[in-house]
Structures are given as structure tokens and as C-alpha cells.
Amino acid sequence: MLGDPTPARRRREEPLPPLPDFMPDALRRRLAAWYQGRREDARPAAPVPAVAAERLVEVGREADRVEALRREAHTDPVSGLPNRRHFVGLLGSVLGQGAAPERSLLLLRALNLGPLRLQIGDDAVERRIALIGEALDAYPQHVVGAFAGRLNDSDFALCLPANGVADETARTLLEALRATPAAGPGGIELAIGGADDLRAGLPGDALAAADLALAQAEAAGPFSIEIHAGGGAVQGEQAWRTRIAEALQDGRAALGEFPVVAADGRLLHLECPLRLQLDAGGPYREAQRWLAMATRSRLLPRVDLMAIELALLAIDRDGRARCVHVGAASLTTPGFVAEVQQRLQAQPAAARRLLIDVGEGVWLERALPRLGDAAQAWRACGVRLGVEHAGASMHALARLAGLGLDHVRIEARFLRGAAGDPTVHAFAAGLVGLVHGMRLVLVAEGVDDEADLQVLFDAGFDAATGPAVRAL
Numbered sequence: 001m002l003g004d005p006t007p008a009r010r011r012r013e014e015p016l017p018p019l020p021d022f023m024p025d026a027l028r029r030r031l032a033a034w035y036q037g038r039r040e041d042a043r044p045a046a047p048v049p050a051v052a053a054e055r056l057v058e059v060g061r062e063a064d065r066v067e068a069l070r071r072e073a074h075t076d077p078v079s080g081l082p083n084r085r086h087f088v089g090l091l092g093s094v095l096g097q098g099a100a101p102e103r104s105l106l107l108l109r110a111l112n113l114g115p116l117r118l119q120i121g122d123d124a125v126e127r128r129i130a131l132i133g134e135a136l137d138a139y140p141q142h143v144v145g146a147f148a149g150r151l152n153d154s155d156f157a158l159c160l161p162a163n164g165v166a167d168e169t170a171r172t173l174l175e176a177l178r179a180t181p182a183a184g185p186g187g188i189e190l191a192i193g194g195a196d197d198l199r200a201g202l203p204g205d206a207l208a209a210a211d212l213a214l215a216q217a218e219a220a221g222p223f224s225i226e227i228h229a230g231g232g233a234v235q236g237e238q239a240w241r242t243r244i245a246e247a248l249q250d251g252r253a254a255l256g257e258f259p260v261v262a263a264d265g266r267l268l269h270l271e272c273p274l275r276l277q278l279d280a281g282g283p284y285r286e287a288q289r290w291l292a293m294a295t296r297s298r299l300l301p302r303v304d305l306m307a308i309e310l311a312l313l314a315i316d317r318d319g320r321a322r323c324v325h326v327g328a329a330s331l332t333t334p335g336f337v338a339e340v341q342q343r344l345q346a347q348p349a350a351a352r353r354l355l356i357d358v359g360e361g362v363w364l365e366r367a368l369p370r371l372g373d374a375a376q377a378w379r380a381c382g383v384r385l386g387v388e389h390a391g392a393s394m395h396a397l398a399r400l401a402g403l404g405l406d407h408v409r410i411e412a413r414f415l416r417g418a419a420g421d422p423t424v425h426a427f428a429a430g431l432v433g434l435v436h437g438m439r440l441v442l443v444a445e446g447v448d449d450e451a452d453l454q455v456l457f458d459a460g461f462d463a464a465t466g467p468a469v470r471a472l
Contacts, residue, residue, distance in 0.1 A: 055401070062437055063398035066430035070394060073423040074414065076150040078126050079133030087149025087157055089413030091203040094145075094159070103198040104166040105206050106173075107214045108132070108156040111189040111222055120186075131182035132156060135173065157210075166196040167227045174223060189222035196229045241297035243278045244290055248302050252277035254284050255310050260323065260443065260465045263457040269321035269355055271465050272314075274307040287325075301330045301339075308343055308356070315350035323355035325388065331358065331370035337377055344381035352382030357409060359389045368399065375404035388445065391415075394434065401438045408435050412446030412466065418459075419451035425459070432460035 074086040082090070094103060110129075117125050136148035136158050145161030160169060170192045177183040183190050193214025198206050209228060217226035247253060255272040262268055275284035294303050307324040315322055330336050344351040356378065358364060358371060364387065375385050386407035390397055391414035400408070410431060418424045435442040447453045447466035456464060 059398045059401045059434070059438055060395075062430075062434045063394040066427070066434045067394035069423070069427040069430040070391070070414070073421070073427040076133075078129050079136075079150045079156070080130065081133045081137060081156070082147065082149040084149065084151045085417065086413065087147070087151065087159075088203050088207075089416070090147050090149075091159060091206060093413075094161075095198065095201055095203060095206060102161060102163050103206075104160045104163060104169070104194060104196045105198060105210045106158045106160070106166060106170055106192055106194040107151075107207075107210045108136075108158070108173075109191050109193075109214055109218060110154040110156075111191055111218065113154050113188065116188065125188075128182040128188050131180050132177060132188070135177055135180075135182070157207075163197045166194040167225070170194055170225045170227060174225065178223070183223075191217040191220070191222065192225045193217045194225075194227040196227055240290065240293035241299065244276065244294050244297065244299050244303070247276040247278055248299070248306055250280070252280065252284075253306050253310065255307065255314065255322070255324070256286075257322075258465055259469055260463050261469050262463050263461075265470070268463055269323050269353075272307070272311055272322045272324050274303065274310070274324070276303075291327075295327065295329055300327045301333045301336050303327075304330045304336075305339060305343070308340060308354075311354055312343065312347045312350040315353050316347060319353070321353040321355065323357055325357050325359065328358050328364040328367045328371070331367040331374055337370065337374045340374070341377045341381065344378060344383060348381065354382075355384045355386065355407075357386050357388035359387070365396065368403070371405075372403045379404060379406075386441075386443075391431070397434065398438070400440075405440060407441035407443055407462075408438075409443040409445045412444070412448070415444055415447065415456060416449070416452065419449065419455045425455060428456055428461070429459045436460065 074082055076083045081087075091105075110132075113125060133148075133150065133156075136156060139146040139158060139160065140148055143161065146159065148156065148158045150156050158169070158173075160166070174183070174190060174192060177190065181187055191214060193210055193212070193216065195206060195209040195213060198209075213226040213228045217224040220226070254275050254277075256275055258271045258273075260268050260271050273287055275286055276290060277284045278290060291300075291303075294300050304324075304326045308326070311322045311324045314320075326340075344354070358367075358374075364371065378385055384406040386405055386409060387400060388409040389411045390408050391410045397408065415424065415428055418428050432442060441462045442460070444453075444456045444461050444464040445466065447456065447464045447468045450468045453464055453466075453468045
């Protein structure tokens with residue numbers, strides 16, 4: 001059995017980074033408390049397996065080039081913020097973590113861009129828009145989990161990873177902007193609407209709730225603020241831990257099955273996300289409903305071991321290759337890599353048809369040395385190991401070189417629109433060069449448009465999964 005996933009080794013505190021002066025006090029206190037309780041494993045990182053120095057330099061250069069393409073495809077060039085498509089994709093991702101999202105959403109609208117352009121010219125207006133972008137981007141730069149975006153010519157958005165701070169944030173942000181040329185005398189007139197205490201759901205619903213508040217603020221006149229509070233109760237952390245732990249104890253878990261195919265339609269393997277029956281006799285719920293709370297409750301290693309055990313049993317039963325997800329946080333749990341290795345060694349034939357994906361993100365950055373350890377141990381049993389949900393940073397992708405991985409899966413939001421948007425198409429083509437240059441297989445996740453699917457295969461993607469995929 002796995003022990004307490006918190007390593008017994010000594011820990012050290014992470015210093016709180018400097019915060020902008022206009023950061024709301026409530027959010028500042030939340031961050032201080034969060035950092036006070038946070039620790040990081042102090043064990044020296046194991047050396048990353050070496051690759052030829054010239055090869056790393058080449059991969060780094062290619063990462064720089066593809067990073068520029070990513071920014072072109074997903075960033076508004078004037079404000080420097082994520083564009084609408086990318087922001088809505090991020091919002092959908094966080095609102096899918098339905099256990100306890102703790103989110104607030106602000107919408108800012110520039111009310112007088114048309115007249116202002118006629119008065120002072122396009123260049124002067126764009127400089128003011130860039131200042132708004134800098135002010136909004138200060139939050140993602142200093143607050144883990146916050147993100148901002150420019151939705152269209154006149155609308156901006158800011159999502160915060162906390163409840164109860166929307167009103168104070170809106171007021172301090174507006175005060176800060178009015179002290180700059182962006183919204184000072186003769187500048188851009190702003191109105192701010194927001195939705196506090198967001199619940200899980202669709203991003204369109206969250207945007208609609210904030211937009212209703214924005215409409216009321218706009219009707220009240222320039223520099224008005226209107227914040228609407230959400231409703232409904234959020235289930236407590238202990239209740240979620242109990243439901244998840246009991247589901248695992250009782251074996252109330254099952255794997256979904258979605259085809260991953262090559263360009264010629266051949267079925268390569270089945271993508272198998274784990275689902276839990278949180279209440280006896282109830283429906284099996286997808287991970288987006290409970291994964292965040294499983295991680296917070298330190299149940300993720302047990303969840304991941306369950307997924308691997310079910311996949312090995314299914315492979316033994318029908319011989320079809322399957323891929324399951326393992327959280328990067330599990331890799332840092334003492335004994336987890338060895339626990340998985342024991343299960344693989346107990347079922348060697350099935351292990352040779354198993355793929356394991358580790359999610360990209362902050363946890364993976366911390367777990368890179370353990371990822372190298374896992375690759376060495378698990379690939380010796382025949383497992384193919386890769387990284388999923390990639391695409392946010394080309395430099396993070398390049399750091400995977402030499403770790404002994406087999407494949408990389410690119411998150412759907414980075415590839416959506418490849419058939420109709422030349423910038424997304426160019427980014428996808430750049431990914432092909434970068435990932436193939438690292439000697440890895442490239443997979444497109446969640447492709448939901450047949451035209452996009454064909455374009456990605458034509459660009460050189462090796463495989464794809466999603467609603468548009470049909471196996472022969």
C-alpha cells in the first residue's frame with residue numbers, strides 16, 4: 001500500500017513573490033496563506049538523462065520558433081493577452097473542475113473606442129489598450145490560476161482563482177487604470193461587470209452571467225461597476241474525500257474507451273479516462289467532476305493505481321492496447337513509481353500494450369526528475385510513456401527531450417481552427433517539426449472538426465483522438 005503521499009523529508013518554504021500595489025487585500029491575504037502552507041521537496045533533483053549537446057541546442061532553437069507561432073495563434077497582438085478562443089478554452093478547463101472551482105470572472109468594456117480613435121488616432125488608442133493589457137496581465141504573473149484575455153475589440157476578461165474578491169478587484173483595478181493614460185482624462189472610458197462565486201458549468205454560461213452584470217454597469221455610465229454573486233452550496237473537502245475514497249475502496253470505478261487513430265484510420269489504441277461512481281448506484285462521473293478534489297485530498301496516487309490496474313485487466317481480456325492518465329503529482333509520491341512497476345511486472349504481456357500519459361503543467365515541471373525515473377522503470381516493462389495536454393509552452397515541451405518518452409499529446413484548444421486560421425495551421429506545422437525533431441510521436445487531442453482533423457494529419461500529426469475521429 002502507498003503511504004502518506006507527503007514526503008517525510010525536510011521541506012522548505014517558498015518565498016512569497018512581490019505583488020503589484022493594486023492587488024486587492026483579500027486576494028493578497030489568500031495568496032499569503034497559500035504560500036505559507038506550501039512546501040517543496042528539498043531532495044536534490046536527479047540528473048536528467050543526457051542527450052547530445054548540439055541536439056539540445058537545435059531543439060531549443062526550434063522551441064523558440066514554435067513558441068513565436070503559438071503566440072501568434074493564441075495571443076492578441078495589441079494587448080499581449082490571450083485571444084478570445086484561447087481564453088474561453090482556459091475558462092472551460094477550470095470550470096470543468098466541478099468539485100470546488102472557487103472562481104470569479106470580470107469583464108471590462110471600453111465604451112468610447114470609436115470616437116477616441118477619431119480624436120487621437122489608432123496608434124494612441126492601441127498604446128492605451130496595451131496599458132490595459134499590462135494591468136490585467138499582472139494578475140496571471142503573480143497569482144497562480146488567474147488568467148486574462150481580450151475577447152474582442154472592446155472587451156477584456158479576467159478570471160480569478162478565488163471567490164469573494166470580484167468587487168474589490170474591480171474597484172482597485174479601475175482605480176489603477178484611471179491613474180494611467182489608459183483610462184485617465186481623455187482616455188478610454190471603462191465599465192466593469194462580474195460574476196462572483198462561479199460554479200462548474202459551461203464557459204458560455206459564466207460569460208453570460210458576467211455579461212449581464214456588465215450590461216447593467218454600462219447602462220449606469222462610464223467607470224461603473226456591477227458584480228453579481230453566484231448561488232448554490234459548494235460541497236466541503238472532507239465530504240468529497242469520503243466519496244472518492246469509498247468509491248475506490250468499493251471498486252466503483254470504470255474506464256471509458258475512445259479511439260486513437262492514425263491518418264489512415266487504423267486504430268492505434270484506446271484512450272481510457274477513469275470514471276468513478278461517487279454515490280453507490282449513481283452514475284459514473286468523469287474526472288473533471290472530482291479530479292481536483294482527489295488531488296487536494298491526496299488521493300491521486302490511489303486513483304492512478306486503480307486506472308492502471310483496470311487497464312491491465314482489460315488488456316488481458318481482449319488484447320487491445322490502452323492508454324491511461326497518471327497525474328504528475330503522483331510521481332512525487334514516495335513509492336508510487338515502484339508500486340506501478342510491481343503491477344507491470346506481475347502482468348508482463350498486458351504491460352507491453354499499455355500506454356501511460358502524464359499531464360503537462362506546474363506539477364510536471366516539479367516532477368521532471370521523477371518522470372525520468374518513471375520512464376526508465378516503466379519502459380523496461382514495455383510501457384510507452386508520454387505527456388498529455390501539452391502546447392502551452394514550447395520551452396516546457398523542449399525540456400522533455402532526453403527523458404525517455406515516446407509521445408506528446410497536444411491539447412485541443414491549441415489546435416482548434418487549424419483548417420480555417422492560417423496562424424493556427426502554422427503553429428500546428430511548427431509543432432510537427434519540433435516534436436518529430438525530439439524523436440517523439442505527435443498526437444492531437446479532442447479534435448472535434450473533420451476539416452481540422454484532415455489538416456492536422458496533412459501537416460504531419462501521427463495520430464488523433466476526439467469526436468471527429470472514426471476508427472476503421
